[in-house]
Amino acid sequence: xxxxxxxxxxxxxxxxxxxxxxxxxxxxxxxxxxxxxxxxxxxxxxxxxxxxxxxxxxxxxxxxxxxxxxxxxxxxxxxxxxxxxxxxxxxxxxxxxxxxxxxxxxxxxxxxxxxxxxxxxxxxxxxxxxxxxxxxxxxxxxxxxxxxxxxxxxxxxxxxxxxxxxxxxxxxxxxxxxxxxxxxxxxxxxxxxxxxxxxxxxxxxxxxxxxxxxxxxxxxxxxxxxxxxxxxxxxxxxxxxxxxxxxxxxxxxxxxxxxxxxxxxxxxxxxxxxxxxxxxxxxxxxxxxxxxxxxxxxxxxx
Numbered sequence: 001x002x003x004x005x006x007x008x009x010x011x012x013x014x015x016x017x018x019x020x021x022x023x024x025x026x027x028x029x030x031x032x033x034x035x036x037x038x039x040x041x042x043x044x045x046x047x048x049x050x051x052x053x054x055x056x057x058x059x060x061x062x063x064x065x066x067x068x069x070x071x072x073x074x075x076x077x078x079x080x081x082x083x084x085x086x087x088x089x090x091x092x093x094x095x096x097x098x099x100x101x102x103x104x105x106x107x108x109x110x111x112x113x114x115x116x117x118x119x120x121x122x123x124x125x126x127x128x129x130x131x132x133x134x135x136x137x138x139x140x141x142x143x144x145x146x147x148x149x150x151x152x153x154x155x156x157x158x159x160x161x162x163x164x165x166x167x168x169x170x171x172x173x174x175x176x177x178x179x180x181x182x183x184x185x186x187x188x189x190x191x192x193x194x195x196x197x198x199x200x201x202x203x204x205x206x207x208x209x210x211x212x213x214x215x216x217x218x219x220x221x222x223x224x225x226x227x228x229x230x231x232x233x234x235x236x237x238x239x240x241x242x243x244x245x246x247x248x249x250x251x252x253x254x255x256x257x258x259x260x261x262x263x264x265x266x267x268x269x270x271x272x273x274x275x276x277x278x279x280x281x282x283x284x285x286x287x288x289x290x291x292x293x294x295x296x297x298x299x300x301x302x
Contacts, residue, residue, distance in 0.1 A: 042174045044238055045112045047245045047300035052140040053108035054116055056098040056248065056290040057201055057216070057255075058123070059283035063093035066124075066276050074160070074185055074228040077244035080295040081226060084131060089160055089185065089228075092125035097266070097281055098161060098290055100204040103143055105213075108204075117204040118171035118179050121161040122266055122279070123186070128157040131187065137224070137249060140292040140300075147195070149297070154187035154224050161186060161225060163269040164279075166207045170269075180269040181235050182243050184225035186250065192220040195251055199289075207264070216253040218289055223250040225290060230272050245300035248290035257285040 044050075074089040076082050098121040102108065108116050131154055138149045161184040165171070171179060195218045202213040225248045229235060235243070266279040294300065 042114055042172065043111070044174075044178060044242060045115060046302055047242045048140070048302050049109065049112050050115060050242055051245050051247075051292045051300050052142070053112050054119060054246065054248070054290075054292050055101050055103055055141065056119065056121065057101045057203075057253075057286045058096045058098040058250070058288040058290060059285065060287050061094055061097050061281045061283065063095070064279055064281070065093045066091070066279065072160070073231050074183070075232065077227040077229055077240065078247060078295060078298075079244070080135065080298055081133070084133070087128050087157075089126050089128060089157070091160055092127075094122055094124050094279070094281070095159065096123040096161075096288070097121070097164075097264075097283060098123060098288075099166075099208060101201040102204055103141070103199040103201060105200065105202060106143065113204065114172075115175050115178055117206070118165070118175050119182060120164050120166055120205065120266075121182065121184065122164045122268075123159045123161040126157055126160045126185075130156045135224070135295045136297060138294045138297060138299075140294055143199075144197070144291065150193070152189050152191070152221075152224065154189055157185050157187050158223065159186035159225070160184070160228075162273060164266040165269055166205065166264045166266060168265065168267065169207055176269065177236065178239050178242060180271065181233075181239055182246060183228050183230055183270065184246065184248065185228045186223040186225040189221055189224045189249070192222065194219045195221070201255075201289075208262070211258060211262070214255055216255045216286065216289055219252045219254070221249055221251050222288065224248075224293075225250060226295075230270070233270075233272055241301070245294075247293050247295055249293045250288050250290050253286060253289045255286045258283065
């Protein structure tokens with residue numbers, strides 16, 4: 001029996017609705033695979049890959065004395081100096097700003113550069129007891145692999161370099177977790193001998209990426225900057241496994257002045273100093289280059 005036009009129209013409507021529901025259902029089933037994966041967290045690089053690619057160019061700054069706590073206690077993190085006692089480390093006027101650079105257009109590997117480009121250190125004058133400790137220094141960067149190890153002696157501490165950010169450009173959280181604990185105590189290093197090399201330097205941090213590449217003639221070693229912990233501050237185990245290997249040797253360099261003075265704002269990254277006010281700094285010419293080294297043949301883990 002013919003159901004009639006209205007009945008047929010009703011059945012066609014039901015069929016179309018069922019088809020639409022089936023399409024929607026299949027889309028919903030497939031949806032989970034189409035959802036974008038959460039952004040991947042940048043994995044920490046190995047200590048050797050991070051440290052061996054870490055080069056910092058240091059600019060002289062106008063003096064600025066922050067309203068710091070009256071005492072900061074520093075403890076050595078590197079195994080070669082871990083036996084030295086903790087020491088009160090007063091912070092005086094700011095003297096330098098050290099920023100990440102690449103040498104001869106050799107850019108750090110992808111798994112390293114996102115960390116290195118955010119290593120900005122503000123260096124303050126300090127004092128302390130002479131340690132007069134002998135060390136064997138070996139260059140870690142492959143571009144200086146031909147330089148033989150040398151015997152040096154570190155004497156008195158003269159600077160404490162602490163992590164900062166420039167112009168409010170903060171690193172991603174996983175990068176900040178590492179760089180915010182990089183505190184380096186710099187000792188006078190003797191004897192001084194000229195490295196007699198020249199590099200073309202280019203800036204890695206995006207705030208200064210507009211500055212031109214420039215030549216740096218590297219001469220005499222002046223300081224050895226070694227990793228320390230401030231006020232027994234807790235540091236995550238995977239982070240301390242990297243920063244305890246950051247040993248940087250400071251050399252005099254001759255470079256052309258910047259095309260024009262650059263004025264920056266600085267904010268402290270380390271939680272111990274994060275409540276300090278914003279600083280203003282103007283840089284004009286670089287005076288030193290920090291190069292990665294190992295002490296007493298203790299090479300960072302691969």
